[in-house]
Amino acid sequence: MQAEIIKTPVTIQTINLASPFEPGIMKQPLQQAFANKRQSTRRNGKPIFNYHYNPDEEVDVFYEADQVWYKFSFVSGRSGYDNPIPVEQIPPTSAVAVMAQHTSPKNRPCPFCSAQKADSTIHEEILCYASLANNTHKDIFLMNVNEYAEDHMCMVEQGEQAQVLTQSRIKKALLYAKALGPDYEGLFNSAGAATVNHYHVPFCKKKSPVWRNLEEQRVTITNAQQINQIVHGELSKNWVRSRFFKGKDLDELCRQIYWEVKDLQQKNIIHNCKFIYQQDGSFVWLMSPRLNGYMTYVYHFLEPVGTPESGLVNTCGSIEIPGGDAIMFFELPNKLSAMQKQIMAQRFKKSLDKTCDRQWQPPCYKRYLDLTANTSIESINCD
């Protein structure tokens, strides 16, 4: 007799954060939801995860020259583009404004729009709904079925929303970071860097080496200044210009972050952000303009030095700036030796250093100060 598979419908929880909430309030329900997903299968019987995050595939590399940590992940089991694509197609180096509309890659149905439909396969990937303002506007927390971090998920807005930051979206992202608690980090890739132009913000267990580098004071804040208790500055020793914002006054922090986000949007510069909520009640937001391509044909790094890079890319490495977190994936050889991983990591780092530039000038704060009333300033350096 064949065993009967009984599927118990799992209720999807809605977490309402409308009133003041304790930091980390979403952590337990989300981890429970992840645990349930690991046990359950799709309606067709297939597991929900395609690829499981494996910390053994990560290599922490300490660069003597910079005295900082980088992290390289070799996720050979993770799938990527279906077909090799020409190098010049990834990633576009501008076009934020052009791409600032809701689009899905290769004219496929948008996965995040599909997630909203109860009859879709992607609906099975929903961890929970969450709402900050009221119950009529719920955001969706989706698991990443190709996770490359622990508890890798995506906050997705309902409706056809473009991948563009606004001041209220920055605030919402930071509030969700607080609701997940200080063990988690969030990131945002603007249109032009994100694969799907439907507004989404990934979160995962804190893993970017930048947080460790900051804690150990291997990376410091240069050109620091303080406006209305918000600290601004730049990360030292990073290969791109990474802006740093820190403060406890959420509204003021978001106003000041958005001041620079708007500048990048207006200049049509793709940007990547990372952020956390900290134990002491402060928020940190990091932001880097993407002035160069950070995707490269990584398999090439196993070939002899001087071998020309292939024109087609189906084995890629990308760097999750400004965290110093490099992800190597797409059809990597299954068994890479520790030595090969070290070589690839070193050569990827060198290639980044070579292509990096620090051209983008953050907007001058004098203009910002002109526009704000009741401003308190400490040590302004704005020349």
Ligand SMILES: [Zn+2]
């Ligand atoms: Zn969509």
